[in-house]
Amino acid sequence: MGENSFAHRKYTYFHDQKYPCEAIDIHHIEVQSNGAKGVFVSLLAAIVVGNALYLVLVKEKSVTLLFSSFLLWAFLRKLLLGKPVKKESVVIMPTLGVQLETLYLSGRIMRQFVPVSKILKPVLQECVTPVTCYWSLSLVMREEEELAPVFKELRPPLKMLVPVWKALCAATDEGSSHSCTEDGGNAEDGVQSEKNP
Amino acid sequence: MMDGLIGDRERHRILMVSDFFYPNFGGVESHIYCLSQCLLKLGHKVVVMTHVYGNRSGVRYMTNGLKVYYIPWRPFLMQNTLPTIYGTLPIIRTILIRERITLVHGHSAFSTLCHEALIHARTMGYKVIFTDHSLYGFADVGSIHMNKVLQFTLADVSQAICVSHTSKENTVLRSGLPPEKVFVIPNAVDTAMFTPAPENPRSNDEIIIVVISRLVYRKGADLLVEVIPEVCRLYPHVRFVVGGDGPKRVRLEEMREKHFLQDRVEMLGAVPHSRVRSILVSGHIFLNSSLTEAFCIAILEAASCGLLTVSTRVGGVPEVLPDDMVVLAEPDPVDMVQAIKKAITILPTIDPQDMHKRVKKLYDWHDVARRTEIVYDRAMKCSNQNLLERLSRYLSCGSWAGKLFCLVMIIDFLLFHLLQLVQPAIDIEEVPNMVMSLGEGSTAGDDIPEQSSR
Numbered sequence: 001m002g003e004n005s006f007a008h009r010k011y012t013y014f015h016d017q018k019y020p021c022e023a024i025d026i027h028h029i030e031v032q033s034n035g036a037k038g039v040f041v042s043l044l045a046a047i048v049v050g051n052a053l054y055l056v057l058v059k060e061k062s063v064t065l066l067f068s069s070f071l072l073w074a075f076l077r078k079l080l081l082g083k084p085v086k087k088e089s090v091v092i093m094p095t096l097g098v099q100l101e102t103l104y105l106s107g108r109i110m111r112q113f114v115p116v117s118k119i120l121k122p123v124l125q126e127c128v129t130p131v132t133c134y135w136s137l138s139l140v141m142r143e144e145e146e147l148a149p150v151f152k153e154l155r156p157p158l159k160m161l162v163p164v165w166k167a168l169c170a171a172t173d174e175g176s177s178h179s180c181t182e183d184g185g186n187a188e189d190g191v192q193s194e195k196n197p
Numbered sequence: 198m199m200d201g202l203i204g205d206r207e208r209h210r211i212l213m214v215s216d217f218f219y220p221n222f223g224g225v226e227s228h229i230y231c232l233s234q235c236l237l238k239l240g241h242k243v244v245v246m247t248h249v250y251g252n253r254s255g256v257r258y259m260t261n262g263l264k265v266y267y268i269p270w271r272p273f274l275m276q277n278t279l280p281t282i283y284g285t286l287p288i289i290r291t292i293l294i295r296e297r298i299t300l301v302h303g304h305s306a307f308s309t310l311c312h313e314a315l316i317h318a319r320t321m322g323y324k325v326i327f328t329d330h331s332l333y334g335f336a337d338v339g340s341i342h343m344n345k346v347l348q349f350t351l352a353d354v355s356q357a358i359c360v361s362h363t364s365k366e367n368t369v370l371r372s373g374l375p376p377e378k379v380f381v382i383p384n385a386v387d388t389a390m391f392t393p394a395p396e397n398p399r400s401n402d403e404i405i406i407v408v409i410s411r412l413v414y415r416k417g418a419d420l421l422v423e424v425i426p427e428v429c430r431l432y433p434h435v436r437f438v439v440g441g442d443g444p445k446r447v448r449l450e451e452m453r454e455k456h457f458l459q460d461r462v463e464m465l466g467a468v469p470h471s472r473v474r475s476i477l478v479s480g481h482i483f484l485n486s487s488l489t490e491a492f493c494i495a496i497l498e499a500a501s502c503g504l505l506t507v508s509t510r511v512g513g514v515p516e517v518l519p520d521d522m523v524v525l526a527e528p529d530p531v532d533m534v535q536a537i538k539k540a541i542t543i544l545p546t547i548d549p550q551d552m553h554k555r556v557k558k559l560y561d562w563h564d565v566a567r568r569t570e571i572v573y574d575r576a577m578k579c580s581n582q583n584l585l586e587r588l589s590r591y592l593s594c595g596s597w598a599g600k601l602f603c604l605v606m607i608i609d610f611l612l613f614h615l616l617q618l619v620q621p622a623i624d625i626e627e628v629p630n631m632v633m634s635l636g637e638g639s640t641a642g643d644d645i646p647e648q649s650s651r
Contacts, residue, residue, distance in 0.1 A: 009624060126255070126256045128255045130288060133291050
């Protein structure tokens, strides 16, 4: 079998279909790094540090200016480039649980395993911040107050979250007979979404 | 597939904006809620935007799929969001794009969020409607500044709505808006909730006068302090029930002690909205002593419960009820006592059930929604103007104020274009149309194209 995938802006979604779904179900969301932004940030670094060096060496200003310029550059870099994430994956093992992986650009991998008995329900919800509003997929956990986000660093679009949500619902609903799409519970939790054809 | 039409009427996607919404209770709040529910029934899509209330932040859904955005901007003064002018531009733009809004409807001149949303919506090219719910003065410093801000916001509004003819006159004078742009659509009352007591509670010896209002200067609490002892002295069989709380409560308590009226004046304190009806039906006369009122929903609620109303003749109050349901007086204690005397004499002729039926025919939220829909249709037909044409309207606001407003709008325009570069509109996903299934499978349908909701 192969894998199916589609892309939207800087995100690409992959669904591994190498193994049977009942045993293990893997979804990846990858980020394309923006080349132009990297060039811009390097240019900015050159300007800021160069300016600081000029002021220190030629105009005889204090060396703390050099340090503060480094700090400024680090702050601007963080602001513009954001988090250095390459890929986030969700590995669903229906009888065992869900493994959430984050692969960073540096090669570091962060993993979190959530046993299936702890998951009450996966929910799609809209998160509102003072400047924006985005969709996020989270797991409602038993005996815990906080929701566990599935994609910790990335904010993929809704159409990539929906297949992962459906797969999670199917995996966590294995015992009960009613299907995931009929969610008649609290409207705030999981809204049944019907897309326009 | 006629996606945008219901029958031959256009279907709108409306964003209601105000600082005042549930879980706060008040005139503006219930107006927005009831109007939104009726518009949803007519087939339009309504989304409400307000600021965070305590822990209540993010997206919430109310009855019939009414979506409310509680955006995380903390209120700083009297339930108003901190006015940063450009701070709310990103979130408003995001909401307008993701919900595919066609029309922005702001409520209440006191709401800073409303003003900001209206100017940003105009910069982004949306049609904008404003509803004014209160009367305001002209003379003191606060009023002058408030009116200038209103003039700025309303300089470029598509249409405006006022809740009474007096309010229309007041708004037009304060803001310099051409009167042709202002529509008068009175508020209404939920007559299903405010019904009179099934059997007549009148025991022929005792008459109960009910007062329910915030005990503040504006609502005439000082008048009450003068009127109540006088009425109690003249009529031994009259009792008062006072519901509500506020800074003037202390004065009323003092009055009770001074005239030994503890058994004749009952103070209930703050009354939750759900209990208002039960308190109203226990009385025979409703007393309203406001010093200013654009439209008094309180007397409408009282009339719907079958009470005879005595009120001060201020603002839009004379427009609310027919002359045989209300006794009006000047906001003067002597005149009010006379009015209460007259009310007591005509009380035996009042039939609560009949009064309720008349109010039910006169006031209906569905009627308000239909009339508002006409205003929306008119607003959508307004022409789109580019920045230069709009700037000329702002310049006419005043010699220095006009230039300041133009500067504010130019900066807003530049920030909007910068935002379009940094976060292009295609990055903001549109929310898919939701079908809310309510337990037993009955769908309070939002929209599926095949569904005809009329």
